[in-house]
Amino acid sequence: xxxxxxxxxxxxxxxxxxxxxxxxxxxxxxxPSLKAEHYCIVIPPPNVTGSLHIGHALNNTLQDILIRTKxxxxxxxxxxxxxxxxxxATQNVVxxxxxxxxxxxxxxxxxxxxxxxxxxxxxxxxxIVNQLKRLGVSCDWSRERFTMDEGLSRxxxxxxxxxxxxxxxxxGHYIINWCPRCHTALSDxxxxxxxxxxxxxxxxxxxxxxSGKLTVATTRPETMLGDTAVxxxxxxxxxxxxxxxxxxxxxxGRYIPIIADSFVTPEFGTGSVKVTPAHDLNDFEMGIxxxxxxxxxxxxxxKMNERAGKYAGMDRLECRKKILNELQDGGFLDKIEDxxxxxxxxxxxxxxxxxxxxxxxxxxxxxxxxxxxxAIRQGEIELVPKQWENTYYDWMDNIRDWCxxxxxxxxxRIPAWYCEKCKxxxxxxxxxxxxxxxxxxxxxxxxxxxxTWFSSALWPFTTLGWPDWxxxxxxxxxxxxxxxxxxxxxxxxxxxxxxxGLKFMDDIPFRRVYIHALVRDEHGKKMSKSKGxxxxxxxxMEAYGTDAFRFSxxxxxxxxxxxxxxxxxxxxxxxxxxxxWNASRFCLMNLEGYQAQDIAALKLEPADKWIIxxxxxxxxxxxxxxxxxxxxxxxxxxxxxxxxxxxxxxLELAKPRLYQADDQIARTTAQNIIIKVLENSLKMLHPIxxxxxxxxxxxxxxxxxxxxxxxxxxQEEWLSLCDTDKSDNDxxxxxxxxxxxxxxxxxxxxxxxxxxxxxxxxxxxxxxxAVNMLKQNSAYIENLGKVDCLSIAQxxxxxxxxxxxxxxxxxxxVDILGLDLTQEE
RNA sequence: GGGCGGGUAGCUCAGUUGGGAGAGCGCUGGCCUUACAAGCCAGAUGUCACAGGUUCAAGCCCUGUUCCGCCUACCA
Numbered sequence: 001x002x003x004x005x006x007x008x009x010x011x012x013x014x015x016x017x018x019x020x021x022x023x024x025x026x027x028x029x030x031x032p033s034l035k036a037e038h039y040c041i042v043i044p045p046p047n048v049t050g051s052l053h054i055g056h057a058l059n060n061t062l063q064d065i066l067i068r069t070k071x072x073x074x075x076x077x078x079x080x081x082x083x084x085x086x087x088x089a090t091q092n093v094v095x096x097x098x099x100x101x102x103x104x105x106x107x108x109x110x111x112x113x114x115x116x117x118x119x120x121x122x123x124x125x126x127x128i129v130n131q132l133k134r135l136g137v138s139c140d141w142s143r144e145r146f147t148m149d150e151g152l153s154r155x156x157x158x159x160x161x162x163x164x165x166x167x168x169x170x171x172g173h174y175i176i177n178w179c180p181r182c183h184t185a186l187s188d189x190x191x192x193x194x195x196x197x198x199x200x201x202x203x204x205x206x207x208x209x210x211s212g213k214l215t216v217a218t219t220r221p222e223t224m225l226g227d228t229a230v231x232x233x234x235x236x237x238x239x240x241x242x243x244x245x246x247x248x249x250x251x252x253g254r255y256i257p258i259i260a261d262s263f264v265t266p267e268f269g270t271g272s273v274k275v276t277p278a279h280d281l282n283d284f285e286m287g288i289x290x291x292x293x294x295x296x297x298x299x300x301x302x303k304m305n306e307r308a309g310k311y312a313g314m315d316r317l318e319c320r321k322k323i324l325n326e327l328q329d330g331g332f333l334d335k336i337e338d339x340x341x342x343x344x345x346x347x348x349x350x351x352x353x354x355x356x357x358x359x360x361x362x363x364x365x366x367x368x369x370x371x372x373x374x375a376i377r378q379g380e381i382e383l384v385p386k387q388w389e390n391t392y393y394d395w396m397d398n399i400r401d402w403c404x405x406x407x408x409x410x411x412x413r414i415p416a417w418y419c420e421k422c423k424x425x426x427x428x429x430x431x432x433x434x435x436x437x438x439x440x441x442x443x444x445x446x447x448x449x450x451x452t453w454f455s456s457a458l459w460p461f462t463t464l465g466w467p468d469w470x471x472x473x474x475x476x477x478x479x480x481x482x483x484x485x486x487x488x489x490x491x492x493x494x495x496x497x498x499x500x501g502l503k504f505m506d507d508i509p510f511r512r513v514y515i516h517a518l519v520r521d522e523h524g525k526k527m528s529k530s531k532g533x534x535x536x537x538x539x540x541m542e543a544y545g546t547d548a549f550r551f552s553x554x555x556x557x558x559x560x561x562x563x564x565x566x567x568x569x570x571x572x573x574x575x576x577x578x579x580x581w582n583a584s585r586f587c588l589m590n591l592e593g594y595q596a597q598d599i600a601a602l603k604l605e606p607a608d609k610w611i612i613x614x615x616x617x618x619x620x621x622x623x624x625x626x627x628x629x630x631x632x633x634x635x636x637x638x639x640x641x642x643x644x645x646x647x648x649x650x651l652e653l654a655k656p657r658l659y660q661a662d663d664q665i666a667r668t669t670a671q672n673i674i675i676k677v678l679e680n681s682l683k684m685l686h687p688i689x690x691x692x693x694x695x696x697x698x699x700x701x702x703x704x705x706x707x708x709x710x711x712x713x714x715q716e717e718w719l720s721l722c723d724t725d726k727s728d729n730d731x732x733x734x735x736x737x738x739x740x741x742x743x744x745x746x747x748x749x750x751x752x753x754x755x756x757x758x759x760x761x762x763x764x765x766x767x768x769x770a771v772n773m774l775k776q777n778s779a780y781i782e783n784l785g786k787v788d789c790l791s792i793a794q795x796x797x798x799x800x801x802x803x804x805x806x807x808x809x810x811x812x813x814v815d816i817l818g819l820d821l822t823q824e825e
Numbered sequence: 826g827g828g829c830g831g832g833u834a835g836c837u838c839a840g841u842u843g844g845g846a847g848a849g850c851g852c853u854g855g856c857c858u859u860a861c862a863a864g865c866c867a868g869a870u871g872u873c874a875c876a877g878g879u880u881c882a883a884g885c886c887c888u889g890u891u892c893c894g895c896c897u898a899c900c901a
Contacts, residue, residue: 007861193897200901218901231901263899273901282899341900387829391896394828398898487896518895555849556838561830562894564837568850575863586860632839636848651860659859742867749867755856786858 009581011545015691019133027707029140030078039075040477041067042460043139044485044493045147047086048124049093052131054519054527054565055486057537061550061688062516062557062631063484064137068687069626070481071138072711078477079138080463082145083125087411087452088182088348094120094410110409117410121146131538136546136690138707145463147455148412155462156455157415157429159504164427168364169404171416171425175277175284176403178356179346180302184407185360186346187451188400189492191353193342202270202334203327205230208246208255214239215334217269219341220279221327222320224249225308226295227256229275231286234260236271250332251323252309259290278357294357302354316354361405361414361448368499369399375498375508382512384629385559388487395491404451411449418444457496460509482629483510486518514629517562519553535565547689548574554688555635576639577692580685583647584696587674590658594671599718602669606777607653610734614645615677616719619712622684635688642681649738650677656783675700680712736808737777743805744785747814751803758788760815762802766795774810789815 022028030038041063046056063079071077094117095105105113125146132139145152163169177186201221204213216230227249232239239258246255256275263286264273277287278294287294297308304311304319311319327333344353373396375381376389383389405414417426421440426432432443458466460483464474479501485494494513501509519535520526527534540549551573556563602608618641625633650673657663657670679700686693686706697706714720744761753759761781763774774781774792782790805812 008863216901220901263901265901269901275901280899280901282901285899339900342898391829394897490896558839561838566837566850569837571863572849575861578863579861582861582864584860589860628841630841633841636839640848647860648865745866746868749855752855755858755866 007582007585009545009578009692011547011577011691014695015134015136015546018691018694019136021694022138022705022707023141025705027705028079028138029142030076034076036074036076038078038477038481039067039070040078040080040480041482041484042080042463042480043082044483044489045082045084045145045456045459046128047084047089048121048128049086049089050124051127052537054535054537056131057135057549058516058519058553058557058563059484059486060132060135060137061553062514062629064135064139064550064690065554065631065634065687066482066484066626066629067138068690068707069711071707072683072686072709074710078143078474079140080143080145081132081139081141082459082463083128083147084456085121085146085148085410085452087406087408087449088184089452090117090120090124091408091410092182092348105409113409134538134541134546136550138690143463147452147459151465151468152455152458152462153412154429155458155467156412156450158467159458159500160415160450160454161427161429162504163363168367169361169427170364171359171361173357173359174362174403175281175355175357176360177344177353178300178302178358179349179351179353180300181349181351182346182408183300185358185403185405186353187403187453190347191344192347192350193344195340196343198339198341198343200269200337200339201324202336203250203274204332204334205247205250205256205274206332207242208248214242214247214258214272215270216272216274218274219339220320221323222304222311222316223276223279223297224274224323225252225304225311226276226278226297227252227274228277228287228292228295229256229259229290230272231259231261231264231275232272233264233266234262236264236266238266239272250330251326259286259292261286261289279355281355284355284357296357298354298356300356302352360403361416363402363404363454365399365401365499368503369396369495371502372396372495372498375502381498381508381510384512384514388490388513388515391487392490392495396495402451404454405448406451407448409449411452412455414446414448414450416446418446420444453492453496456493457500458504460497460501461505466505478505479508480510482512482514484514484516487515488518490515516557519563519565535567540567540570544570544574545577545691547577547692551576551635551689554631555639557631559630576643577689579643579647580681580689580692581696583642583651584678584682584699586651587678588699591671591675593664593667594675595668596675597668597672601665602672603665604669604673605657605666606730606734606737607650607780608669608673609730611646611650611673611677612719613731614641615680616714619680619684619714619719623711626687638681638685638688642685646677646681650674652784653780656779676718682706683709683712733773733777734780736773736810737780739807740774740810740812741781741784743807743812744781744787744814747803747805747812748786751814751816753814755786758786760789760791761785761787762791762793762813762815764793764795764811764813765809768794770809 043063044059046052067077067079098104108116160169177188177191179186198219200217200219202215202217203221203224204215206213214230230247232243242258243260245258247258249256263282264271275283275286275292277284277292278296279298295307297304298316299305302316304314304316306312308319311322314322324333345351346353373393376383376392383392415427415429417432419426419435419438419440420442422435422438424435424437426436426443434441460480461478464478469475483494497509501507537549548570552565552570555573556565618637621637622634625637654670654674657666660667682693682697683706694706698704748759765771765774771792771794778790778792781787802813802816
């Protein structure tokens with residue numbers, strides 16, 4: 001069994017080899033004949049917008065750790081893979097490509113454009129799959145799904161139609177967030193707010209009766225063209241005499257009323273506010289309350305339209321300047337103050353969004369949210385870390401209706417038609433044949449598509465086969481075991497999956513949500529291409545190996561904190577991988593004559609019991625940490641055990657027995673222990689670093705994959721053999737011996753004794769038992785302390801001249817007679 | 826405005842029910858000791874943000890202050 005291996009681990013060749021092997025053996029798919037508890041994860045589907053970033057690497061590494069562990073623990077495991085069509089984002093990518101050819105999507109037309117996006121989807125999808133394979137993830141590729149594939153599209157239609165039928169989806173004329181660049185409505189969540197330095201402009205509106213002027217404050221003077229009122233607080237005594245009077249809108253000349261509305265904050269600005277129902281959310285609502293006209297003065301590009309008169313065609317910001325000039329000239333501009341305020345931007349293209357009124361489709365959220373709130377409150381779904389529950393409640397308790405229609409081309413068409421004759425809206429899965437109200441047969445189909453997150457919300461059950469359930473077995477994987485995701489999509493995705501799962505499956509979609517952090521650079525800065533601090537997963541895997549990369553991510557994943565990743569750190573863990581490699585190499589090199597033996601046939605030494613006890617503690621700690629999803633604890637516990645306990649101490653302690661040939665049983669014992677410890681370590685390490693562990697495992701067990709090896713079990717005879725609770729003190733004694741060795745080494749260093757030099761050491765301790773213990777373990781001290789003459793005495797002893805130390809009641813004296821200490825000075 | 830998280834060794838961070846202040850990297854010194862120089866041995870380094878309080882005992886619990894980050898809101 002003796003084998004020779006190179007001294008440095010070479011990840012590249014190894015990784016490709018084993019991934020292929022696993023695929024060929026079909027180890028990623030669930031075992032239909034296995035009668036075991038199910039463990040299922042559905043992947044957060046990556047967007048088909050290009051390639052994966054480090055956040056994906058983290059997300060999928062953590063999922064793979066759970067999946068691989070559970071597989072080894074005997075569960076019937078399914079990890080569903082799939083991708084998201086990512087409506088706006090993907091459309092933008094393809095539009096940018098077209099722009100390089102000086103084309104727009106309109107040049108192609110809808111049909112051609114969508115074809116082109118499908119082409120891109122193929123390309124991007126392949127890249128994503130390859131990256132994930134490179135990362136070593138063990139998802140079931142045979143069940144790949146796409147949010148726009150046939151089955152999922154059918155599910156989307158079905159859900160839409162049912163919700164519409166129940167009045168939970170409606171079409172309405174409301175104010176929404178409009179992105180003038182993407183040319184589509186956005187949901188509230190898709191708007192990012194950023195603080196901008198702006199101004200507060202004070203405008204003077206004259207009273208129609210000539211009795212004076214009323215000053216309003218605004219950040220957007222250009223919207224005055226669409227003003228249809230000025231509001232004051234009903235209890236504000238300064239203005240109560242003006243309520244009901246008319247103002248003359250400067251420049252425009254239109255008459256607008258002064259209204260009273262408690263929305264107005266008397267302390268802010270002048271206490272009176274201009275009302276533009278068509279271009280501001282609050283004004284819109286005030287407009288409804290007071291039955292005001294909505295005057296739209298901008299078009300879909302956020303340019304002024306014909307209602308803006310001479311400003312028509314102007315960009316909104318340009319128009320602002322011109323209007324201010326004109327107001328100034330007319331004496332309507334009172335003053336301008338600097339003002340910081342937050343402005344909404346499109347989360348996909350960062351353009352400033354424009355509130356606009358239009359016809360859109362909405363999902364009524366309150367009835368869906370209530371059961372989803374109680375699912376968390378009742379503990380049916382657990383959020384890890386728990387602190388996110390507050391955030392969840394906060395949003396869910398104040399949830400607003402969800403605008404789901406998008407005016408883009410890439411996505412699920414809304415299954416609605418309009419009768420060309422009577423304008424009746426028809427919502428159904430199939431094309432209508434006959435108008436139910438006028439029997440007309442010609443219809444205009446809805447051109448809007450659905451928000452991407454609408455189909456994502458159905459992901460946990462559509463990927464498993466709903467509504468057709470082509471494979472009956474998959475049904476039993478719902479609810480899934482855990483969802484692993486970032487906090488940034490808690491509302492976008494997690495909350496909506498819970499709502500839809502409860503609505504359509506009548507059950508939660510997952511029992512637990514593990515929410516991990518964002519990956520930042522080593523100084524905590526967000527990674528971005530423009531800052532140049534991006535760590536690319538592929539480059540990193542190329543440079544340090546996939547295992548080192550995965551181990552780094554895992555070791556840094558502590559709950560409730562962002563992950564700061566530096567190359568230095570990855571390099572450090574690369575060294576750990578190499579350490580594993582070399583320790584394994586050492587074990588394999590010393591297996592001559594090895595035979596697996598029953599414990600009973602072995603002659604265990606204190607060092608053996610000590611390492612077995614440490615292994616046992618590690619198994620308990622690691623298994624527990626995985627169960628609690630404390631990933632950093634998993635990685636660091638294994639690191640500490642393997643490097644510092646196994647390599648630094650045990651292997652050194654075991655070397656004399658491995659190197660000699662006289663005492664066969666001593667040798668066999670040491671061999672059995674190192675193999676036992678190595679195998680158990682490899683198994684626990686495998687979910688984090690699958691490649692190197694498989695490589696070594698198969699040197700011990702040719703053509704038996706570690707992927708399906710049994711997870712370490714502390715009940716096993718081997719591991720229960722050293723029990724510190726029982727009378728056996730060998731483990732504890734070994735701990736004392738280690739301290740003594742360390743003290744001897746310290747003294748050596750202090751005295752500047754060359755590491756190669758063998759020295760004389762005298763030990764003295766109270767009590768015959770203690771003396772016997774030291775005598776029993778003297779070989780360890782001699783070997784690792786480089787001592788060739790160790791004397792052990794009871795009591796104070798008569799210690800000769802020398803340097804002394806004291807450890808746990810043991811007096812240590814290094815004999816300096818005969819030592820050449822001249823180099824000390 | 827509201828909420829959450831965080832301020833621990835030069836850097837990045839652990840610290841699970843209060844009792845020993847820790848890891849990795851970096852740094853210093855010594856070693857090619859027959860697995861590993863991507864290594865081995867030894868070492869230095871901290872008013873645990875600040876101020877009070879509870880306690881025999883506080884990095885950990887309570888109150889206040891301050892700085893940083895994030896989320897959220899109808900900041901005209």
